[in-house]
Amino acid sequence: MEKYRIDPNKGLEFGLYTLGDHIPDPNTGKRISAQQRINEIIELAKLAEEAGIDFFSVGESHQEYFATQAHTVVLSAIAQATSKIKIGSSSTIISTSDPVRVYEDFATMDLISGGRTEIIAGRASRVGLFELLGYNLRDYEELFEEKFELLLKINEEEVVNWSGEYRASLRNAKVLPRPLNGSLPIWRAVGGSPASAIKAGYAGVPMFMAHLGGPASVFKRTIDAYREAARLRGFDPSELPVATAGFFYAAETTQEALREYYPYINEGMKVTNGQGFAKQMWAQGADPRNIMNVGSPQQIIEKILYQYELYGHQRYIAQMDFGGVPFEKLVKNIELIGTEILPAIRKYTAKK
Amino acid sequence: MKIVGLSGSIVGSKTRTAMNYVSKEIAEKYPEAEFTLIDLADYSLQFSDGRNYMEYEGDTGFVTKTIMEADAIVIGTPIFQASIPATLKNIFDLLPVNAFRDKVISMLVTAGSSKHFLVAEQQLKPILSYMKGQIVQTYVFIEEKDFYKKEIVNDDVFFRIDRLVEDTVLLTETYTKLREEKEAAYDF
Numbered sequence: 001m002e003k004y005r006i007d008p009n010k011g012l013e014f015g016l017y018t019l020g021d022h023i024p025d026p027n028t029g030k031r032i033s034a035q036q037r038i039n040e041i042i043e044l045a046k047l048a049e050e051a052g053i054d055f056f057s058v059g060e061s062h063q064e065y066f067a068t069q070a071h072t073v074v075l076s077a078i079a080q081a082t083s084k085i086k087i088g089s090s091s092t093i094i095s096t097s098d099p100v101r102v103y104e105d106f107a108t109m110d111l112i113s114g115g116r117t118e119i120i121a122g123r124a125s126r127v128g129l130f131e132l133l134g135y136n137l138r139d140y141e142e143l144f145e146e147k148f149e150l151l152l153k154i155n156e157e158e159v160v161n162w163s164g165e166y167r168a169s170l171r172n173a174k175v176l177p178r179p180l181n182g183s184l185p186i187w188r189a190v191g192g193s194p195a196s197a198i199k200a201g202y203a204g205v206p207m208f209m210a211h212l213g214g215p216a217s218v219f220k221r222t223i224d225a226y227r228e229a230a231r232l233r234g235f236d237p238s239e240l241p242v243a244t245a246g247f248f249y250a251a252e253t254t255q256e257a258l259r260e261y262y263p264y265i266n267e268g269m270k271v272t273n274g275q276g277f278a279k280q281m282w283a284q285g286a287d288p289r290n291i292m293n294v295g296s297p298q299q300i301i302e303k304i305l306y307q308y309e310l311y312g313h314q315r316y317i318a319q320m321d322f323g324g325v326p327f328e329k330l331v332k333n334i335e336l337i338g339t340e341i342l343p344a345i346r347k348y349t350a351k352k
Numbered sequence: 353m354k355i356v357g358l359s360g361s362i363v364g365s366k367t368r369t370a371m372n373y374v375s376k377e378i379a380e381k382y383p384e385a386e387f388t389l390i391d392l393a394d395y396s397l398q399f400s401d402g403r404n405y406m407e408y409e410g411d412t413g414f415v416t417k418t419i420m421e422a423d424a425i426v427i428g429t430p431i432f433q434a435s436i437p438a439t440l441k442n443i444f445d446l447l448p449v450n451a452f453r454d455k456v457i458s459m460l461v462t463a464g465s466s467k468h469f470l471v472a473e474q475q476l477k478p479i480l481s482y483m484k485g486q487i488v489q490t491y492v493f494i495e496e497k498d499f500y501k502k503e504i505v506n507d508d509v510f511f512r513i514d515r516l517v518e519d520t521v522l523l524t525e526t527y528t529k530l531r532e533e534k535e536a537a538y539d540f
Contacts, residue, residue, distance in 0.1 A: 127403050137401060259540035274406040274420060275448060279535045 004185040004206055005086070005118075006241045006314050011349030012304070014342055015055030015317035016048050016334075017090040017245060020068025023324040026267040031324075034067045038074055040327045041067075045078040047331060049085040051338030055317060056082075057090035057120065062129035065271050072105045079113035087113060090245065090317065091122030091189040091208070095143040096133045098167065099151040100175055107179045115180035120208045121148050122189030126272070139166070145199075148188065152205065155183050187243065192218075194225035201229025204240065208317075211246040213281055216291040216303075219244070220310050241314040244307065247285075247292045248318030249325075250336040254286050254295035260329065261294055261322075268323025293318060297340035304341075305348055353384070353524055356422040359391040360429040360440030365502050366462040368393070370494055370513065371428040373504060374460065377517045385521070388422075390415055392439050400445035408446065416446050424456040424524040425485075426516070427476070431461065431468040435475055444479055452485030456527060458520040459491035460513065462499075469493055486527055488519050 001008055018041055024031040032040075045056045056078065060071040068074050071089055078087055087109070092102060102119070110117035123144045124130075130137045146164045154160055154175045163169035187208045188200040200207040207226050211219055227237035247265070251257035266276040285292035286299075291307065293300050293316075304316060320333050355378060359371045368391055378387045395411040405416040419425060429440050444451075457480050461472045472491050480487050492513055498506040 126407075128407050137403065140402075255539060258538075262540040273448075274404060275450065275453070278453065279538050279540070282540065283538050 001239060001241060001314070003183070003239075004241050005115075008314070009351045011346050011351070012308050012313070013054040013243075013315035014337070014345060015057065015086075015243075015315060016044070016053060017057040017059065017317045017319055018044070018068070018321050019059040019061050019090075019319075020066045020071070020074070021268060021272075021321060021324045022067035023065045023264075023268055023271055025324060025326060026263040037067045037324075040330075041074060042077050042081055044321075044327075044330055044334070045085065045087070046081050047334050049082045051334050052342055053085060053334070053337060055086045055088065055118075055315060057088040057118075057317065059090040059122075060093055060129075061126060061272075062132050063126060063272070065268075072102075072109070075117075076105075076109050076112060079109050079117065082116075083114070084116075086116045086118060088118035088185075088187075089120050091120040093124045093129060094121040094147045094151055095123055095140065096129050096135050097147070099147050099154060100170075100173075103151060103154045103175050103184075104177070106184055107175075107177050110179040110184060111177060117179070118185040118187065119151070120187040120189050121151060122208075125191065142166070149203075152186060152203070155186055187241075190222070190226075192222055194222045197222045197226040198229040201226040201231075201235075201237075202233050204230055204233060204235035206241045206243070208243045208245060211244060211291050213247070213285055213290060213292045215289050216307050216310055217289065219291060223311050223313070242311060243315035243317060244291075244311065244313055245317045246319060247294060247322060248300070248320045248333075249294045250297050250300055250320075250333050250341065252296060254299050257294050257296065258282065258286055261320075261325070264323030264325050266323075297336050301341055301344045304345055308345075308349055353382075353424065353521070353528075354386045354422045355382075355388075355424045355426065355520070355524075356419055357387065357389040357426045358419070358428065358440075358443065359389065359393070360427060360443070361432075361437045362393040362439050364430055364462075366494065366496070366499050367428045367430050367460075369499060369502050369504060370460055370462060370492075370509075371426075373510070373513055374426055374428070374517060377514060378521075381517065382521055388418055390418060392443075397439070397442065397446075399442055405447055405451075412446065415443070419443070419447065420451060422455060423528065424458070424520050425452075426458050426460060426520060428460040428462070429472075429476065431463040431471050434468065434471060436471070441479075444483065447483065449482075450484045452480060452483040454527070454531060455485055456488060456520055456524040457485040458488035458516055460494070460516065461491055462494045464496050466493075466495060486523065488516065488523055490516070490519070492516050 058071045160170045160173045187206040189208045190196045192211045230237045249257045249261035270276045375389050397412045
């Protein structure tokens with residue numbers, strides 16, 4: 001765990017993540033400028049740090065209704081504006097980027113941030129960026145596997161010799177600068193399915209598992225499959241961190257949380273995925289067995305501890321700005337996290 | 353209410369002939385409904401490559417988006433080689449898994465012989481259920497002998513299509529009302 005900068009004694013880490021949603025507010029029909037949105041994300045990271053949150057990450061989505069396509073640039077502003085909180089990408093689409101450039105960017109950020117930077121590499125759930133950046137969607141799997149492997153190699157080896165199909169060969173190449181402490185934590189982003197998780201296990205890399213809704217117990221199968229795959233390949237699962245990522249929204253009461261967040265989830269889904277979120281499914285989100293961490297602080301604490309008991313994971317990251325929830329609501333959420341949720345989670349998960 | 357008529361083949365005339373009658377019937381009985389007839393023969397569609405339906409352009413994008421916006425869909429299909437045509441299956445493949453959630457789907461089948469009667473029951477309905485459609489259980493099955501010179505010549509077929517259209521609209525109204533009532537109870 002040390003390699004990935006995780007201290008098991010401190011208990012479950014809590015983080016926030018954003019995809020940089022930039023959508024007209026469904027309650028007012030108005031959309032803030034991209035500039036305001038980006039500045040608010042940077043501000044949010046500062047507030048998260050003040051509240052004692054462990055991790056903050058930004059993802060790239062190359063399409064309309066998002067503002068953080070250049071997520072590394074936003075992250076580097078966050079690196080500058082903060083001093084303690086860990087930062088990362090959620091995720092970096094390595095398939096459509098050059099791993100050398102990605103590594104240079106993140107290693108530089110690691111130096112700026114004083115050793116707080118991590119990479120979460122993913123395959124993209126929306127695929128418009130393949131055309132935009134000049135890649136063939138048919139190579140979806142191979143592009144990711146090859147480039148992710150190269151990224152890991154660059155992380156391990158100061159002098160790289162490599163050849164592959166989708167990038168020019170590297171001969172005695174030095175990828176510089178090097179990160180502050182030799183290497184960066186690099187995670188593999190995984191959708192909820194075991195098939196995808198197994199690949200992270202085979203490679204023996206930490207897994208970041210995203211989830212929408214559904215029973216928490218179902219996702220345990222994914223995590224078990226990951227650990228089992230790692231074990232079969234000779235890795236020690238107890239050395240490999242697991243993180244989960246999904247919807248989060250706290251309000252005074254569970255009913256209020258469901259009511260406030262729903263229009264953003266529904267509209268956000270409509271404009272980015274083409275189908276709203278069924279109210280029936282949303283209502284089930286309140287159930288303690290459901291993996292969506294939406295509700296009163298007490299309800300959320302119970303859910304997160306239940307998930308921790310099931311998964312024994314090292315980090316949970318919360319998506320509370322889906323669909324462009326306005327800044328003041330996010331500030332309120334951070335306040336509830338800092339004053340009520342975090343202290344309880346640490347109390348129950350940290351080793352005394 | 354938005355209704356889409358989908359004529360699922362790019363060859364032949366029987367399905368289109370029957371769908372034309374569906375269009376006429378909807379226009380006359382339900383002038384307030386917004387009806388669009390999509391005959392796949394009029395469009396050039398690409399095969400599904402797994403992307404989100406909104407990311408297709410041109411004809412493919414038009415067809416997927418129009419279907420996704422519908423409240424009800426009347427699918428007209430011939431039977432080829434004891435199954436639905438590949439062109440129709442491609443439409444399903446282009447759409448998301450839950451594409452027919454909150455939509456009513458009805459079926460009209462044309463076929464060369466009565467041997468094909470159960471194809472819709474055993475092959476089309478399971479796809480529609482999987483995609484979460486509310487199915488109008490009874491479908492209209494029209495055979496070769498019911499057509500002459502690209503016209504329907506069996507009065508019973510008209511009656512059956514009339515009932516299919518009525519049931520499609522009635523079920524759509526009913527499900528919409530039920531859903532509204534149920535959703536109003538959620539308080540979000």
